Amino acid sequence: MSLSISTQERAKIFIPGITQLLSKNPTRFSEGIWPSYFSKAKGAYVWDLDGEKYLDMSISGIGACILGYADEDVDAAVCDAIHKGVASSLNCAEEVDLAEELCTLHPWAEQVRFTRSGGEAMAVAVRLARAKTDKSVVLFCGYHGWHDWYLSANIANESALDNHLIAGLSPQGAPRELCGTAFPFAYNDTAELERLAEEHKDNLAAIVTEPIRNFEPTEAFLSSLRSTADKYDVPLIVDEISAGLRYNTGGAHLTFPGFEPDIAVFSKGLGNGYAIAAVIGKERVMRAAEYSFISSTNWTERIGPVAALATLKKHRELNAGDRLVALGTAVQEGWARLARKYGLDIHVGGMKPMGHFSFEEEEAVKNAYYIQLMLEQGFLAGESYYAMYAHTFEQVEQYLDATDVAFSAIANTKDIMSKLVGKPTVSGFGRIA
Incomplete structure (x- = not known):
C-alpha cells in the first residue's frame, strides 16, 4: 500500500469525515487511487507522499491558489x-x-x-x-x-x-x-x-x-x-x-x-x-x-x-484575470470537442476560469475511470478545472491530449466498472439552477 493511501486509512480513524474540506475528500474523486495528500506543491505541480509528481489540472487548491502554488x-x-x-x-x-x-x-x-x-x-x-x-x-x-x-x-x-x-x-x-x-x-x-x-x-x-x-x-x-x-x-x-x-x-x-x-x-x-x-x-x-x-x-x-x-x-x-479566462475557455472548448469526437454525452458548464464537465450517463463510474486514466498519465484531474496563472497554454494542450486518451478509453470500454482500481465517485457539485 502506498504512503498516500495508507495515510487515508489512518485519517478515517482519527478524522471524522476524512478531511476538513468536503471538496478534498477522496470519495469525491476515486477513493483508493486518489493520492489526497501532498508533500510539495510548486507552480502548477504537486508531489504526493510517495514522491509522484503530477500536473494539477483539477481544483487548484479548491480555487485558492489563483497565481499558482508557492508563488x-x-x-x-x-x-x-x-x-x-x-x-x-x-x-x-x-x-x-x-x-x-x-x-x-x-x-x-x-x-x-x-x-x-x-x-x-x-x-x-x-x-x-x-x-x-x-x-x-x-x-x-x-x-x-x-x-x-x-x-x-x-x-x-x-x-x-x-x-x-x-x-x-x-x-x-x-x-x-x-x-x-x-x-x-x-x-x-x-x-x-x-x-x-x-x-x-x-x-x-x-x-x-x-x-x-x-x-x-x-x-x-x-x-x-x-x-x-x-x-x-x-x-x-x-x-x-x-x-x-x-x-x-x-x-x-x-x-x-x-x-x-x-x-x-x-x-x-x-x-x-x-x-x-x-x-x-x-x-x-x-x-x-x-x-x-x-x-x-x-x-x-x-x-x-x-x-x-x-x-x-x-x-x-x-492582468491575471484575462489569462485565467482564456485558459478556462480553452479547457472547456477542449472538453466539448473531445466529447464530440468520441460520441460521449457530457455537460460542460461553470464560469470560464472555474469550469466543470459531467458525464450524462454512469457519471460516478465514468468519472472515476477518467481520474484513474489521467493519474496514469501524470495528471491530477477530475470533472473540474480551476485555472491558475501558473498554468501555461502548453500544459493545457498536454492535458487535453491526455483527456483525448482517456475519453477514447471511456468510449470504447464496455464494462468500465471492471477496469476501476478505485471506487466510483461520490456525486460532485451540482449545476446551480
Whole structure:
C-alpha cells in the first residue's frame, strides 16, 4: 500500500469525515487511487507522499491558489512578515493597507472587516445585515458555506439546497428554531425573488447571491436584485468567494456596469492559498459591526493581510484575470470537442476560469475511470478545472491530449466498472439552477 493511501486509512480513524474540506475528500474523486495528500506543491505541480509528481489540472487548491502554488513573490512577503513576527498585543498595519486597497478596487465600498475563511466571512456578512435591519429572513441563491444560517434552509425541506451546488446537505446540528429564516431562489429567476421578498417583507433581513457560477446574470436579474433590496430596505450581499479575482483584480460583479451591492465577500484566491477573507461594504451597513459582537483572535494575525496585499499587487500587474479566462475557455472548448469526437454525452458548464464537465450517463463510474486514466498519465484531474496563472497554454494542450486518451478509453470500454482500481465517485457539485 502506498504512503498516500495508507495515510487515508489512518485519517478515517482519527478524522471524522476524512478531511476538513468536503471538496478534498477522496470519495469525491476515486477513493483508493486518489493520492489526497501532498508533500510539495510548486507552480502548477504537486508531489504526493510517495514522491509522484503530477500536473494539477483539477481544483487548484479548491480555487485558492489563483497565481499558482508557492508563488515566489507572495511567499517572500509572507516570509518577511514571519521573521518580523505575525502576532503581538498590537494590531498589524497591513490590515489597514488591505482595507484601503479593497475599497480602492471597489469604489462603492467604504469599510472592511476581515476573517480568515470564506464560510465565517459569509456568517459575518449575514450577521451585519441582520444587525442592521433587526430582522431575520435571508433570501439567497448559490452556495454560501457550512454555517447554520445557510443550512437552516434544509430543515423544513431537505432538498431546498439541492440546486445550489451541493445536494443533500444535512442540517443536522443546526437549531431547528432557525427553520423559516433562510429561503433559496433560483438564479436569474426575478419572479421567484420578488415573490419571496413580498412574502417575507415584514421580517426580511438580506438578499444574498453569487455574482456568477454556471450562468451569466441577465440584466433583468441584476436590476431586480438591486431594486428588490432597495424596495424593502435590506442589504444586498454578493458572495465573491468563488468568483473573486477570476475575471479581474477585484470582484466579478465589477464586470456588470452600474451594479452595486451593499456588501461583497472575498476569500479563496485573495491570499493565494494563505488564510484571509474580507467583508467589504457600504458604511451604513458595515457600522453594524460596532454594535454586534464580531471578534476573533486569529483575525488579527499578520500573514493573511500580507499575503493578500502581495497577491493583489501581482494579480493587477499581470492582468491575471484575462489569462485565467482564456485558459478556462480553452479547457472547456477542449472538453466539448473531445466529447464530440468520441460520441460521449457530457455537460460542460461553470464560469470560464472555474469550469466543470459531467458525464450524462454512469457519471460516478465514468468519472472515476477518467481520474484513474489521467493519474496514469501524470495528471491530477477530475470533472473540474480551476485555472491558475501558473498554468501555461502548453500544459493545457498536454492535458487535453491526455483527456483525448482517456475519453477514447471511456468510449470504447464496455464494462468500465471492471477496469476501476478505485471506487466510483461520490456525486460532485451540482449545476446551480
